Amino acid sequence: MTDTLTPVDDVVSDSSSPRLRVAIIGAGVSGVVAARTLTAVGAEVTVFEQAPDVGGVWSASRAYPGIATQDDRHSYTYSGRRMPPTAAEHPAGADVRRYLADHLHEGVPASQVRLSTRVLRADRLPDGTWRIDSEGPDGQRSEDFDWLVAANGVFSRPHVPDWAGRTEFEAAGGRVLAPGRLGDGAALEVARTVVVGWGKTACDVAAHAATRSASTAVIARTLTWKYPKRLGLAGLTFHHLVLTRAGERLIGTRYRSSTGRLLLRRVPERLPRVLLGRVIARAVDRTSNLSALGLLPDTEIRTSNSLVTDGFFEGVADGRIRVHRERSVARLGADEQGPFVELSDGTRLPSDVVVAATGYEQGVDFLAPAVLERATTPDGALLLHERVLAVDVPNLAFIGWAHTFRSPLTSEIAAAWLAGVVTGAVRLPSASRMRRAAAPFPVATERAPERRTTALPPVNLRDLDRVLASLGVALPRSVRRRQLLHPMDPADYAEALRTALARMPSLQRARPEAADGRARRSSAG
Structure with a gap:
């Protein structure tokens, strides 16, 4: 693979630039928090979800008898929002769907969440934008975005x-x-x-x-x-x-x-x-x-x-x-x-x-062949910096692709880190350094069709410490000591994440038409 652009080389961040547009694929645990977090720092987010409801793996369209979380309702949450006491001790699918839908719609306008909509193809254009072709209730559409976030996860399809x-x-x-x-x-x-x-x-x-x-x-x-x-x-x-x-x-x-x-x-x-x-x-x-x-x-x-x-x-x-x-x-x-x-x-x-x-199987078939080839190693593994950022494809991120029992919280922290990247609050090493340190993430591709499950180890509490440090925040020492013997509480991370997001420069500003010379195109198919 060629060592050309780092993932932030063409992020528009000066005050004369239009509002950053982000396409998020998936409205499950990871897509919901990515949408809310990036919206909070001023990005214009569009969520594509092929199911008719919010939930991802918890969608009613994917339900089976007895489906429930392994975590209890106190730990299977985002940091700033408790699961309601009406939920089961180990929340059932319907409990999780309600929780996720409420969280999403409180922060992201309904018009920016497209249910029953499948992304057919995602390609990177010569000017650095992402061309997203999708198909939904209103037919086919083609739109351009600055960033693409794949939040369809390791449980994309059975x-x-x-x-x-x-x-x-x-x-x-x-x-x-x-x-x-x-x-x-x-x-x-x-x-x-x-x-x-x-x-x-x-x-x-x-x-x-x-x-x-x-x-x-x-x-x-x-x-x-x-x-x-x-x-x-x-x-x-x-x-x-x-x-x-x-x-x-x-x-x-x-x-x-x-x-x-x-x-x-x-x-x-x-x-x-x-x-x-x-x-x-x-x-x-x-x-x-x-x-x-x-x-x-x-x-x-x-x-x-x-x-x-x-x-x-x-x-x-x-x-x-x-x-x-x-x-x-x-x-x-x-x-x-x-x-x-x-x-x-x-x-x-x-x-x-x-x-x-x-x-x-991990679904990455929406990526155009040239993009997928650049994003993966010769044996078909994604290279992800901090398990989030594609090393060799600018402005491409993956949220929620690492196995963990703390998936809402770890996805929330990953989304905050990504927000730091797109706002410039997080400084990245060079692409070559990221490539050397990146963990290979095996996925099923044409070059490696037999691969179906991730080989990344579970995200652990020390990983979360490191990511928070890159955002310039940390848990209090008393909390870290308590976590030695007591199960972690996502609420422990709420203040650190609020502080990190508050320090980020806002992307929110008026979006003049084609202010940077690139018209954002949208056409009905």
Whole structure:
């Protein structure tokens, strides 16, 4: 790739320039906060959402029975807005949709949010603007913007494997569905259901199917640990492991702080992790009765970060759910007894419905081929500075593309950092330095079609510290100390983020027509 423009080389920021126009793809957790934050610093934002509602992965069009957050309602929030007390302890999809819609519409005019609108193509023109072609209720449109923010996320679209024999299976009356196509779950009624996968979604669907289906089987290629909400260790909860600084260190997050070196200078770093990990693994085993169920994973507990689904292990215990571990689907088919799923060990499971809870693909196919080629490495990985900024494509950002339990807050902090970039409040290193330091983010492209999931590690509390520092703010020391053993509270970050945004120069100003010699074009298709 050529080393030409840095991502801020052609940002218009002088007082005679028109108002900065930003296109945001996606109206989920990340798109909502990106839109609000960039609007707050004076950008003119347009949000494109292909679903008919705000919510992204929580959209009613992608719902499945039992869909709920892994975080509780106190941690699955933005910093300055609590989830209402009417929401469930682990908010359901409808709770999250209402929360996101309220947050968006309080800060962004409804006219700038285009629902049921798909971005067909995003291309960068010779003058540095982004040409966005979209299709919605009013037909096709072509418009120009200064920045493009991809907030459609790592859960852009479900991945359904191309299993051999699917045509035969469906001709015999079988159905293959992604979880988001289940809706209220009517398709599972009195059906022989096979769920493929072992993630939270797979277990949610299986637990629900066990209450409605004639039979429920789960096909799990690899068993990983699932944390119960309470571990039975002096009140220790799931959130103490994934939402505290001490917990992050325990499950494998690497810290290079002086405190960490002091604590571990006489002991190899891995030893306390292994020992404490075994203690927690035994506690999880006892709580969920994994050994008795034959579901004890072979992996280290610190490599997992999934929460157990209520009722799942109970369904396995009473025989309503049967788990086929270390198996995969060899093919689908049909015989004289009807449709079936054949496993890798030759077992045949009669099945009316196969639910493919087999992960997601990251959608970047809206990028023009030349843009995608420049944005990715030869093996098909995005290079993102601070997990946000495309290193080799000016004015292209990705919000919410890193796995995390704190997705509303981490997306909010990423959006604030991006606002700092577009306003000039954040100084960037050279493109070559960013390229050397950037984490590769594998995505499915024509050059690497087999890639479907991100390889980036979860964003951790120390990452958030570093990003806040680049904005010139920090959490109080007392808050950081409290976060050692107590789960973080997004409200802890509200004041720091307010301060950071208040210090940024505003982009808000009158937008004269083509003041910089570039007409903003819009045409009906």
